[in-house]
Amino acid sequence: MIKQTITSRLGWLISLGYTLSTSLALAQPAPTPGTPLPLNDLSAFASPPSNWRIVNAVRADLNKANTLTTDKGTGVLVNTPPSSPPNEQSGRKYNLLTNLQHGDLDLELDYMMAAKSNSGVYLQGRYEVQLADSWDVRAPRSADNGSIYERWDPKRPEGQNGYDAHPARQNASRAPGLWQHLKVSFQAPRFNAQGQKTENARMIRVELNGVVIHEDIELTGPTRSAAFDDEKALGPLMLQGDHGAVAFRNIRYVIYDKPRPELVNLKYAVYKGKYEKEPDYTKTAPESEGPTTVLSADVSRTPNEFLIRYTGTLRVVEPGEYRFSLGVPGGGGMLKINNQSVVTPGGWNGTGKVTLPKGDVPFELFYSKFVDWTKPALGLAVAGPGIREYAITNAVGDNGEEVDPIIVDAPTNTILRSFMDLPGDKGTEGKGVRVVHAVSVGSPQQIHYTYDLDKGALVQVWRGSFLDATPMWHDRGDGSSRPMGMVQRMGAPMLFLAKLPSAQANWIADTTGSGYRPKGYVLDESDRPTFRYQSYGASVDDKIRVLDEGKGVQREVVVTNPAGDLYARLASGTSISAMDNGMYLVDGQEYIRLDDTAGAKATIRDANGRQELIVPVKSGKLMYSILF
Structure with missing residues (x-):
């Protein structure tokens, strides 16, 4: 069964690992290697309860519920819950809270569930991403792995006490005893000077085992069993410890608490003509020019064969290394900051880094549009020290072409032959591999696999949704399809x-x-x-x-x-x-x-x-x- 779904969410396409739009591929907020939370002892945590300890290694038995076996050492944080489950109120004393207080945050960690176990990661101690043994689940609920847990109000009618839950898009879980990987991009609630909340917290993006399971989820308040019933601009991370045996390692975070740079004294000049390289501005008169407050392709009156040049000042409050992404569909562009070339002409999308001092620095950008079958669009995104990537332009445009993702479901046993591209590993010297006679087999149990007819090899297995065939059939296509769930690859075929x-x-x-x-x-x-x-x-x-x-x-x-x-x-x-x-x-x-x-x-x-x-x-x- 093939279904086509139109989406205007550029981020959804990027989450599949590629971009079909010719505009700026604005990177989704995604955790980068940040500050490690030390796990050589429990000093990173506030008054740690006795059910938490540091070990070197941990294992689980698939046939023993809520049980983890450990080895002495450091590097792994493990929870051994109380033998008899406490009630919700008394269970809070088993939870583990960090000394770290955070607002906007990217979090990345590995965790391992024991069989039939249950736990959770609470952002600011208030908003839970559920952790659970859910490897046999087909349709995730709010209590399943990766879901954002429900809020709770005992005053609501019976059966409606739980509300505002957000189940994971699909089950991307691994089996008990296997390490799972979680990435969370979180935006804290906003408050005015009087302490009144002006904006709800958000889960910008949650990724489980390489699969995006949430995007732009608004959190109206603390979820059930939170450490705090109120909301604040800052709060600790909390790991739930009263429900089940769980282990954590490689906990890293990036805090975003610095002010963004600001464009001031911005001016534009539009030059009519087909400029495939930057002109000599002293010898060319602009068609129009003037002051502006935003970067945009809209200042040009024509859809093609023009060049826009922006000049101004970038006011930097936080010194350090900044990363810029420039999108200039249908032509070319250049970005220069503090008299340094950051993005050079060549291609419709470019990136670059520059180290900037605190203060005002010169800013210059040009966008030359000369390919007539795309719409004009200018996108510039920036990320820096303590600053999550954001678009500094007024909007990220597109090329005027809506792309229908071509999704292949497997409501019954389903077979699709295609090319299948695999990432490189040591067996391929880091080079990717294209399996040219690949057969992908989908099942209604949401367990799927790819077989290499050229070698009699099982290439990969995965859990969740079946195939994205957009690169195979969209436009001219390249013949390949891509797994959409949690993939376990078998190495070089x-x-x-x-x-x-x-x-x-x-x-x-x-x-x-x-x-x-x-x-x-x-x-x-x-x-x-x-x-x-x-x-x-x-x-x-x-x-x-x-x-x-x-x-x-x-x-x-x-x-x-x-x-x-x-x-x-x-x-x-x-x-x-x-x-x-x-x-x-x-x-x-x-x-x-x-x-x-x-x-x-x-x-x-x-x-x-x-x-x-x-x-x-x-x-x-x-x-x-x-x-x-």
């Missing part, structure tokens, strides 16, 4: 089966000598594919199915007349460790469970600075699961 002289021999890099021949796939009665190919003279059936409750996928490979010394490569990662009950943990991001190896023993081995999990294919049958 390589042959799944290889004939090795020993368990330590190098895995073959390509199909040479393997006799690999793809034979397509057959569908079962539910339209689920079983992939077929030939390798080393044997016929292979490769069946991948979604596990019950959407907890991952199970792969069953049957090899008819297998060659001797045949191995399967199940996983590759920086770190692979054996667990109990035939389970392996890969990079803290996925579990591999051996379901049927016909008695063969798996081997963890070193390979080109990484680790691989391989197993002999003895009887011609292998079954394992990927839990994520």
